[in-house]
Amino acid sequence: MNNGNRGVVFVSGASSGFGMRTTALLATEGYHVIAAARHRDRLEDLCAKNTDLAVFPLEVDVRDREGLAQSVHRLPAEFRDVSAVINNAGLSKGFEPVQSGIWDNWREMVETNVVGLLNVTNLLLPRLVERGSGHVVNVGSIAGNYPYLGGNVYAATKAFVHQLTLNMRADLHGTGVRASCIAPGKAETEFALVRHGGNRELARETYRGITPLDADDVAEAVSWCLSRPPHVNITMIEIMPTDQPFSLGFVPPRTEPTGTAKGTDL
Template sequence: MYQMLDPATLTVLITGATAGIGAASARRFALAGARVIGTGRRADRLIAMRDELGPNFHPLEVDVRDNDAVIAALAGLPEALAKPNVVFANAGLALGLEPAQRASLDDWEDMVDTNIKGLLYTVHATLPGMVERGEGHVVFTGSIAGDYAYPGGNAYGATKAFVKQFSLNLLADLIGTQVRVTNVEPGMVETEFSLVRFHGDKTKSGNVYAGIQPLTAEDIAEQVFFCCTLPRHVAINRIQVFPTCQSFAGMKVQRGEA
């Protein structure tokens, strides 16, 4: 019989655990017996998750865009949680869908601060400990937008291309350390993602998923859980997950006179 890892042996740090893929992953791991440290900026949601999931969930209010805050928050963890062996750098967002020439610079900066800097701060604070202990797994929420360009995806797609390349370079650095790296790259997932992207406009957000069956946060959480509970000699480096109704787009062509 194929022997998967016992989730009870895992201490899982999840950033962006207050909604979407992060929240679904926290539930998946905690209900399977793992110890989960869930981070986010919305303390009320973290407390609600602790009430829902019980002692297997430890809420940690922190903004991953603030490196000093990340370091302090992790340093203050109880001893039983101070050595995570799964770090899921999930916190991220998309803002706006305007072409680059009309895009908001504030939106671009917010995406860079969260999707790139927040991810780097999380990894930098936790990776040395995993390497020292000779055991660990770093997981990222990437996106198919890191491979496939689309109109309006400008800065968001670029941040996810960074996540993809960083994960590959991290893998190269970690050879021989017994620390695994996985970049989970979803297609269309119906969460709060589009609501955030369109700054709370429910009509625009709803139109994104009209007439289709997109992925759910639970679909992606299941992929993350699977990758993290495989035997330690097995490493899934990249996994792209599309809803059945989606494929990559054809090349855009402008026809007629310029």
């Protein structure tokens, strides 16, 4: 239900996955949402599905700081007073170990997950500080907290997101602006499809035998962080499927013993 304008929220990576569902949920809750993404057609589809809600499509690449700055400068009046920023845009490519990593994949991850987040933050955070209130929610990953084979550069970019959030909290002390990080585990979005280079079979294999998170689980966590009273700052939330203990590893299925174990006389 739309409860009137509860503030203006900028969501990056809004054309799919966590960003799309976060945009839709926050708009339903009464926020004015700037849906930022590279894909115009997807943004148009998102707005078409939410015609009665306040969603402004912003076609932009967060890696392009100049283009992003120009787009933010041209925002309509009703979307200029940004009160919250959801740094969601990010991706992962490849599972190669560091010693055989693909440079172009590394560069794309760093430019999107690190530089893109810094571009958005650098342009919008001063507005929040100036208004004396606001909230930045950075979407990280449990890969930033727990290592796994092939995680390397992607995990390092997410560790950056986590550590930046903590330092933002220190820097923002006394400003009235809050900073949070949400670290999801395995979630069934387009993430795996991108990581596997568009191979749908391998992407589906990622979730075999488990019930993964979905985009709504993360969107609801973002909404909950924003909804806390001003004196409450949720610093970090880890969200994982019940079937996922840590990182991207899984506990093997339990099996009944096939024989009787022989003890040792002591």
